[in-house]
Amino acid sequence: MMTSIQKQVRIVLSPSLEQYSQIRAEFLAQSGSDDYYSNPNLFDKITKGIQKEWTLDNVTFGEAQCFAEPIRIANPDQCVSLYNDKTNSFIGNTSWNDQMEMFWEYPVYSIEGAEIKEARQMMAEEQGLCASWE
Numbered sequence: 001m002m003t004s005i006q007k008q009v010r011i012v013l014s015p016s017l018e019q020y021s022q023i024r025a026e027f028l029a030q031s032g033s034d035d036y037y038s039n040p041n042l043f044d045k046i047t048k049g050i051q052k053e054w055t056l057d058n059v060t061f062g063e064a065q066c067f068a069e070p071i072r073i074a075n076p077d078q079c080v081s082l083y084n085d086k087t088n089s090f091i092g093n094t095s096w097n098d099q100m101e102m103f104w105e106y107p108v109y110s111i112e113g114a115e116i117k118e119a120r121q122m123m124a125e126e127q128g129l130c131a132s133w134e
Contacts, residue, residue: 009064013052014079065109072096105131
């Protein structure tokens with residue numbers, strides 16, 4: 001999956017906490033309810049109007065991860081997910097902060113990511129910590 005050329009890969013940056021507050025307020029204003037399950041289509045529509053998205057053509061998921069990693073690092077508390085609409089394949093990345101806090105052994109895809117990961121691994125080793133799944 002990571003090395004197969006995809007016709008298109010969508011990269012989606014989840015809204016920030018502040019943006020989720022805006023989404024909830026807009027949903028309440030439009031629907032009169034704070035129950036997002038009462039109208040999930042409206043909630044999704046409002047969310048999609050706020051979240052950021054990029055579309056890459058003719059790339060592998062690995063190449064898309066390389067493109068996405070600087071976005072993840074620049075928005076460390078938000079999640080960045082990759083989607084292939086044709087096959088419904090996707091990669092749901094955890095936030096950069098969570099990856100470095102709990103999953104520092106996960107792969108990285110940029111020089112900056114590798115430097116941050118190496119520093120985190122050294123810190124974990126000094127503290128005698130194991131990665132979450134070890």
